[in-house]
Amino acid sequence: MWNLLSSTTRKPANWFVFAVNRSETDTLLLDADIRSFAGGRVISHIVYESGDRDARNTEARPNAAVPHERGGAACEDGLLRASLPKLSWNVIRVDVNGKQAE
Numbered sequence: 001m002w003n004l005l006s007s008t009t010r011k012p013a014n015w016f017v018f019a020v021n022r023s024e025t026d027t028l029l030l031d032a033d034i035r036s037f038a039g040g041r042v043i044s045h046i047v048y049e050s051g052d053r054d055a056r057n058t059e060a061r062p063n064a065a066v067p068h069e070r071g072g073a074a075c076e077d078g079l080l081r082a083s084l085p086k087l088s089w090n091v092i093r094v095d096v097n098g099k100q101a102e
Contacts, residue, residue, distance in 0.1 A: 013095060013096060013097055014043070014093060014094065014095055014096065015034075015093070015094040015096055016091060016092070016093055016094075017030075017032065017080070017082075017090075017091070017092040017093075017094065018089075018090070018091055019082070019084055019089075019090045019092070020084075020088070020089050020090070021084040021085065021086060021087065021088050021090070022087070023086050023087070024053065024086060024087060025086060026086055027083055027084065027085055027086060028083075028084040028086075029081070029082075029083055029084075030073075030080070030081065030082040030083075030084055031079050031080070031081055032079065032080040033078065033079060034075065034078060034079065034080050034094065034096065035078035035079075037096035037097065039095075039096070039097045040075040040078075040080065040094055040095065040096050040097075041075050041094070041095050042073045042074055042075055042080070042092060042093070042094055042095075043093040043094065043095050044069055044071075044091075044092070044093045045069065045070075045071025045072060045073035045082060045090065045091075045092045045093075046067050046068070046069055046071065046090065046091045046092075047067065047068055047069075047070065047071045047084075047085060047088050047089070047090050048065065048066075048067040048088065048089040048090075049065070049068075049085050049086075049087060049088040049089070050064060050065035050087075052064070052065075053087060071083075071090060071092065073092045075094065080092065080094055
């Protein structure tokens with residue numbers, strides 16, 4: 001069973017990848033081919049996760065689950081690579097310079 005839900009949107013020079021890892025036990029490796037774009041680089045990788053599957057932000061616990069920018073996605077050899085923690089929601093912003101490679 002695949003545990004990745006993903007979508008991309010594109011603004012001039014930027015891609016936003018939205019990815020969810022629904023696995024309760026495994027980290028998911030994401031590789032996306034971006035060779036058709038010159039000079040791709042990750043601007044940010046925001047991860048929303050909690051070690052507690054049932055964590056909820058409440059008035060008593062407002063920070064039970066909070067996003068962080070320690071996702072670690074990177075562009076290498078024409079690939080966007082990311083490690084998606086179990087039970088996480090991820091947003092990866094990639095600068096693709098708005099140019100297609102020739």
